[in-house]
Each structure stands twice: as structure tokens, then as C-alpha cells.
Amino acid sequence: MVKQQRGEATVDLLLTTALRVYAESGQQGFTVNAVTAASGVSLGSLYHHFGSFDGLAAALYTRCMGRLFEELTRAVVRTRTARTGVRALVRAYLRFTQEHRDAALFLHASAYAGYLAVHAEEIRAAKESQLADITAWMGTRMAKGEIVPLPGPLVEVLVMGPVAEAARRWLASTYDLDLDEAARALPDAIWRSLAPA
Structure with missing residues (x-):
């Protein structure tokens, strides 16, 4: 249960951060590196939750x-x-x-x-x-x-x-x-x- 809640929180954090990165940086700045850096979530975790x-x-x-x-x-x-x-x-x-x-x-x-x-x-x-x-x-x-x-x-x-x-x-x-x-x-x-x- 705790692990599932942590996973849901990570997904929410990544999505919220991704939208913010897009809004601030546009399409050119909307990159995997920008999202992981801004969210503090590892690349591996992003791929775990979204595949790519x-x-x-x-x-x-x-x-x-x-x-x-x-x-x-x-x-x-x-x-x-x-x-x-x-x-x-x-x-x-x-x-x-x-x-x-x-x-x-x-x-x-x-x-x-x-x-x-x-x-x-x-x-x-x-x-x-x-x-x-x-x-x-x-x-x-x-x-x-x-x-x-x-x-x-x-x-x-x-x-x-x-x-x-x-x-x-x-x-x-x-x-x-x-x-x-x-x-x-x-x-x-x-x-x-x-x-x-």
C-alpha cells in the first residue's frame, strides 16, 4: 500500500513537473533531462512508470x-x-x-x-x-x-x-x-x- 502510494506520488510529480517544464521552456526545452532534473526523479523511475x-x-x-x-x-x-x-x-x-x-x-x-x-x-x-x-x-x-x-x-x-x-x-x-x-x-x-x- 505504501509502495503504491509512493508510486502514485511519483507519477503525479513527474506529470506536474513535465507540464511546468513545457510551460516554461516550450517544446524545445521539453526534454527527459529537463523533467528529471526539475522533478528530482531518476531517469530509471521515469521509465519504470511511463516506459519512455x-x-x-x-x-x-x-x-x-x-x-x-x-x-x-x-x-x-x-x-x-x-x-x-x-x-x-x-x-x-x-x-x-x-x-x-x-x-x-x-x-x-x-x-x-x-x-x-x-x-x-x-x-x-x-x-x-x-x-x-x-x-x-x-x-x-x-x-x-x-x-x-x-x-x-x-x-x-x-x-x-x-x-x-x-x-x-x-x-x-x-x-x-x-x-x-x-x-x-x-x-x-x-x-x-x-x-x-
Whole structure:
């Protein structure tokens, strides 16, 4: 029991430190040496828990994704209509981006990273599990005719595509994009793309 708790604490320390290293040093500074030095955890221990540095990065991606999806799920399941649910989903994503900038930055910067490809199957399974409540919510609304019946991946593109792009641009700081303005404009625009005719 004590050994298991120590192992969980080490995993948490490595993931927390990895996110901090990424936030402070960017992709170039996000290295196994930087994470082990900053955490004080040995390379052997990192490999024991994650198998590789890619495994650590994939676990960090899954953790950040899980935290985002928790926020999205919490926002959606409280709503009563399809319109208020979609609007809540959009606003929750943008709020998460502002309040958890480091996690959002890691998620968006990781989109084409090699560790996602190497661990694609486990990340896909985690995503599917973490999105289950939102998927069920959307399915119920489609069945009732409140949302245009589309395949799940297309709904995700319509909802998350514009929001993710707004977040990405805000995180890049090279665009003059105001997330508060996006939170006012995008919810209704996205809702119109899903509303039945």
C-alpha cells in the first residue's frame, strides 16, 4: 500500500513537473533531462512508470485532456436544452483555456507530436471514455430532433473546430484574438450550425 502510494506520488510529480517544464521552456526545452532534473526523479523511475519519455508525454496529454473534458461535461450535463448545452460547451472550453493556460497550451501544441501517434490507441480509448457523457447527451438531443443528426466526428468538428482554433490563436499570442469576445460570439454561431432547420 505504501509502495503504491509512493508510486502514485511519483507519477503525479513527474506529470506536474513535465507540464511546468513545457510551460516554461516550450517544446524545445521539453526534454527527459529537463523533467528529471526539475522533478528530482531518476531517469530509471521515469521509465519504470511511463516506459519512455513519449509515454510520459502521452500520459500528460491524457491528463490535460481529461481535465478539459471534465469541465466540458460538467457544463453540458447541467443544461436543459440543446441550445444551452452547446453554448455551455463552447464557453467551458474557452474558460478552461484561460484558466488553465499551461494545460491548454500543451494540448494544442501536441496535436502533431510523435508521442500521440505512438500512443494513439490508448489516447483514443481515454478520449472516448472521457467524452461518453457528452456523446450520450448529444445522442439524446439528436434522437429528439433538437440537434441535426450527424455522425459524432462531424459534430465534434462543428463544435470543437472553431473553439479549438480560437484557443490556439489566443495561446499563440501572435493573433489579436480576445477570448472574451470569442465567448460572446462563438456559442450562437456554433449553435446555428447544429440547430435543426
